[in-house]
Structure formats: C-alpha cells, structure tokens
Amino acid sequence: xxxxxxxxxxxxxxxxxxxxxxxxxxxxxxxxxxxxxxxxxxxxxxxxxxxxxxxxxxxxxxxxxxxxxxxxxxxxxxxxxxxxxxxxxxxxxxxxxx
Amino acid sequence: xxxxxxxxxxxxxxxxxxxxxxxxxxxxxxxxxxxxxxxxxxxxxxxxxxxxxxxxxxxxxxxxxxxxxxxxxxxxxxxxxxxxxxxxxxxxxxxxxxxxxxxxxxxxxxxxxxxxxxxxxxxxxxxxxxxxxxxxxxxxxxxxxxxxxxxxxxxxxxxxxxxxxxxxxxxxxxxxxxxxxxxxxxxxxxxxxxxxxxxxxxxxxxxxxxxxxxxxxxxxxxxxxxxxxxxxxxxxxxxxxxxxxxxxxxxxxxxxxxxxxxxxxxxxxxxxxxxxxxxxxxxxxxxxxxxxxxxxxxxxxxxxxxxxxxxxxxxxxxxxxxxxxxxxxxxxxxxxxxxxxxxxxxxxxxxxxxxxxxxxxxxxxxxxxxxxxxxxx
Numbered sequence: 294x295x296x297x298x299x300x301x302x303x304x305x306x307x308x309x310x311x312x313x314x315x316x317x318x319x320x321x322x323x324x325x326x327x328x329x330x331x332x333x334x335x336x337x338x339x340x341x342x343x344x345x346x347x348x349x350x351x352x353x354x355x356x357x358x359x360x361x362x363x364x365x366x367x368x369x370x371x372x373x374x375x376x377x378x379x380x381x382x383x384x385x386x387x388x389x390x391x
Numbered sequence: 392x393x394x395x396x397x398x399x400x401x402x403x404x405x406x407x408x409x410x411x412x413x414x415x416x417x418x419x420x421x422x423x424x425x426x427x428x429x430x431x432x433x434x435x436x437x438x439x440x441x442x443x444x445x446x447x448x449x450x451x452x453x454x455x456x457x458x459x460x461x462x463x464x465x466x467x468x469x470x471x472x473x474x475x476x477x478x479x480x481x482x483x484x485x486x487x488x489x490x491x492x493x494x495x496x497x498x499x500x501x502x503x504x505x506x507x508x509x510x511x512x513x514x515x516x517x518x519x520x521x522x523x524x525x526x527x528x529x530x531x532x533x534x535x536x537x538x539x540x541x542x543x544x545x546x547x548x549x550x551x552x553x554x555x556x557x558x559x560x561x562x563x564x565x566x567x568x569x570x571x572x573x574x575x576x577x578x579x580x581x582x583x584x585x586x587x588x589x590x591x592x593x594x595x596x597x598x599x600x601x602x603x604x605x606x607x608x609x610x611x612x613x614x615x616x617x618x619x620x621x622x623x624x625x626x627x628x629x630x631x632x633x634x635x636x637x638x639x640x641x642x643x644x645x646x647x648x649x650x651x652x653x654x655x656x657x658x659x660x661x662x663x664x665x666x667x668x669x670x671x672x673x674x675x676x677x678x679x680x681x682x683x684x685x686x687x688x689x690x691x692x693x694x695x696x697x698x699x700x701x702x703x704x705x706x707x708x709x710x711x712x713x714x715x716x717x718x719x720x721x722x723x724x725x726x727x728x729x730x731x732x733x734x735x736x737x738x739x740x741x742x743x744x745x746x747x748x749x750x751x752x753x754x755x756x757x758x759x760x761x762x763x764x765x766x767x768x
Contacts, residue, residue, distance in 0.1 A: 341482060348496070349487045354464065356462055
C-alpha cells in the first residue's frame with residue numbers, strides 16, 4: 294500500500310517543495326505496516342528528509358513529533374505504531390527552542 | 392578613485408572572506424578593497440547553530456564547508472563551491488556514525504583541511520568525541536576507528552559544551568602525524584595516520600580535579616595552535632592555564648606571562664611569523680568574560696615568554712564579552728588578518744597583526760565560530 298507522509302514547511306526544500314510524499318510499503322508479519330517500516334522506506338526514497346526525523350540509531354529526534362492520523366505515536370507504540378491503508382503519517386516539529 | 396591609507400597599506404594582501412557561525416545561522420563578511428571594508432550578508436541556514444566552518448583552497452578553487460545543527464532536525468554538513476552563493480548537502484549523509492558504533496552524531500565541532508598536497512583529505516571532529524576522515528573532499532567521511540576504539544574513550548568526561556573533539560592539527564611535514572584535542576579528555580596524538588593514539592597531556596595541571604597534577608588524560612583542553620616557524624612548537628589554552636610544547640606535544644610547560652590570567656578558550660598562532668601567537672583570556676572559570684570590562688587580545692612574539700596587551704580599537708570600558716574556542720581566527724595573510732567573534736554578537740578585526748582593531752559587525756546572534764581566508768580579487 295502507499296502511505297502519505299505530510300512534510301512540514303521547513304523540510305519541503307528537501308523534497309522539491311512537496312507538502313506530501315508517498316512511500317510504498319508492504320505489510321509486516323501481521324499484515325500491517327508500522328511507522329518504522331514507513332520511515333525505512335522514506336530513508337530509501339528521500340534520505341535527507343528521513344535523517345531529519347531519525348538519527349543514525351533509528352531513534353526519532355527529540356523535538357520531532359510523528360502523528361498517525363491525530364495520534365502522536367509517542368502516546369501509542371512509538372515506531373511500532375501500526376499504519377493501515379488510508380492513514381497518513383505527519384511530521385510535526387515540537388514547539389521548542391530558544 | 393583615490394585609495395585610502397588603509398587600502399594602500401593593504402596592497403599586496405588579498406581580500407578576505409570571513410565565515411561567522413552563530414547560534415542562529417551563518418553570516419558572511421567579505422571585503423572588496425583589500426580588507427578595508429567588509430560587507431555582511433546572512434543569515435544563511437537561519438535558526439541553525441553553526442559551530443564549525445572550513446574554508447579550503449588547497450585544490451585551487453575555494454570550497455566552503457559548514458557543520459550546523461537544527462534543534463529539531465539534527466546536524467548537517469554542507470558544502471559550497473561558489474563562496475556561499477549556493478550550498479549543497481549530499482543525498483547520503485556525508486558524516487554519520489556507522490551502525491556498529493552505537494552512537495549518533497550530536498554536533499559537528501570542527502572541520503579541518505588535511506595535508507596541503509592532499510586536497511581531498513579532510514577531518515571532522517564531532518560530539519560525541521570522535522574523529523572522521525574524508526578522502527573525497529568532504530563528500531563522505533569515515534570514522535577513525537583507532538581513536539574510537541581507544542581504551543580511554545569510555546572514561547572521557549564531557550566539558551561544559553559536551554564531549555566534543557574540537558581541534559585537529561595535521562603536522563605540515565608528515566601527514567601521518569595528527570594531534571587532536573577533546574574536552575575534557577585532553578590532547579591525543581597519532582604518528583600513523585590515526586591507526587593508534589596516545590594521550591599527550593604531560594605537564595598540563597588539572598586544577599578542577601583533586602589528583603590533577605599528573606593525570607594521563609582528563610584535561611579540559613580548550614584549543615591548540617601550531618607555531619608558524621617551528622611545527623614542533625604548540626600553544627595550548629587549557630581550562631585553567633596556558634601552555635607551550637616544544638616537542639610536538641610530548642610535554643607541556645606553563646606560560647605565565649599574563650599575570651593572573653589563566654582561563655580562556657581560543658589560542659591562535661600567527662600564520663607566518665615564528666614564535667607569534669595570540670590569546671584572549673577571560674576572568675576565571677566562574678565568570679568567563681573579559682576582565683574588568685576590558686576586551687584585550689594578548690600577543691607574544693617570543694613564543695610565550697612575554698605577552699603584550701593589544702587594545703587599540705577594542706572596547707576598554709563595560710565590555711564583558713566572551714570569546715569561545717573557535718571564535719578567534721586568522722585569514723592566513725601577512726600582515727595577518729585576525730578576527731574575533733563574541734557571544735554578544737560582535738565581530739572585531741585587525742589587518743595589521745593585531746596592532747589595531749575595528750568593529751566589523753554587531754548585534755549578531757552569539758558567535759560560535761569564525762574562519763577566514765584570502766580570496767582572489
């Protein structure tokens with residue numbers, strides 16, 4: 294299935310200005326894709342975008358929030374949060390800084 | 392057009408480009424008339440902290456590099472082949488820890504050109520403390536395993552800025568001789584191109600540790616610079632104390648010529664005059680600002696035996712400024728252009744070896760790094 298990933302304004306220059314990119318993912322062992330498998334696919338298609346979201350160890354950067362639909366994945370199963378057909382993954386910077 | 396006195400004096404020197412890395416992006420100062428006047432542009436990468444820049448002209452063309460970090464999106468290495476008009480970031484991250492290292496790049500602290508006759512060799516010092524080497528002009532870097540696997544590494548403690556590798560010096564006569572410095576691990580040297588390393592801190596007293604007289608490592612070395620005339624002579628600014636080595640770092644001797652001043656971050660060697668170096672001491676490690684509200688650069692012309700204060704053009708009243716380890720640099724020319732960037736956003740310059748200074752920019756974000764080089768007119 295294809296998963297739509299919403300790209301925040303600050304990162305769109307990395308994907309030729311696109312507000313949304315799509316990645317094709319297969320189902321996992323239980324037939325479902327997860328946030329991690331979607332981001333693995335994103336790393337192959339748009340590595341410069343993906344590394345803004347995860348570090349080399351695959352950890353989501355501290356001030357980046359990922360939402361599946363309206364749920365922050367930190368409040369669900371983190372990278373293991375499932376994504377089903379029709380759901381979107383949104384990349385949203387935390388309100389932080391100085 | 393009539394040349395001004397300063398421009399006449401500068402005949403024979405080239406214009407300069409100065410990269411000013413701040414906590415909110417990169418600013419660029421560029422002269423167009425022999426370093427008399429500079430034009431400021433920026434910010435580029437607005438909002439990113441720019442701790443490391445490099446200006447590399449070894450290949451004949453000038454390449455610029457920046458190592459910056461976004462609070463949200465992490466660190467990034469960029470390169471420009473057109474003096475900063477455009478910047479590129481490689482599709483695959485040029486600088487990243489290999490998977491089996493179990494670490495992630497937190498910050499790029501230093502980008503250093505390699506040997507003069509190997510223009511594609513570069514080094515990067517990063518946090519967590521590690522050294523990377525590039526053999527393709529900065530397009531990709533490899534972790535220097537010999538340092539990463541050093542048995543001391545797990546015992547290194549971070550300084551106030553983090554556990555960072557902030558200084559990389561390549562010996563001008565032997566590219567296999569490398570010297571690096573880490574806060575707060577100290578100086579390490581390699582004689583085999585980075586395969587093996589040894590701590591090299593003999594004589595540096597660690598006042599902040601109870602057993603600090605004779606520690607093999609754990610020193611909070613802030614910066615090291617190499618003398619222009621004698622490549623075995625090095626100048627070192629420690630967390631408390633200024634030191635000189637005459638044997639390439641084998642042993643260090645305290646320099647006491649600036650009474651009561653032992654704290655500071657940067658040390659800069661004159662690019663061509665032997666035995667000449669510059670310091671910008673700060674008052675104590677509690678205050679960390681210029682003492683008595685006076686911003687003073689100190690110069691030695693006898694390898695640290697004596698130091699003279701340079702004040703002309705620098706603020707001498709109510710100037711409580713801080714200059715960090717990479718906030719002071721030279722443009723490599725003779726007479727030397729010297730550039731100082733402060734945490735309060737000023738950039739001062741001298742184009743006469745430090746005899747006189749002038750303000751080039753103010754009200755910038757806090758300055759973390761300054762690098763300068765001549766450019767073709």
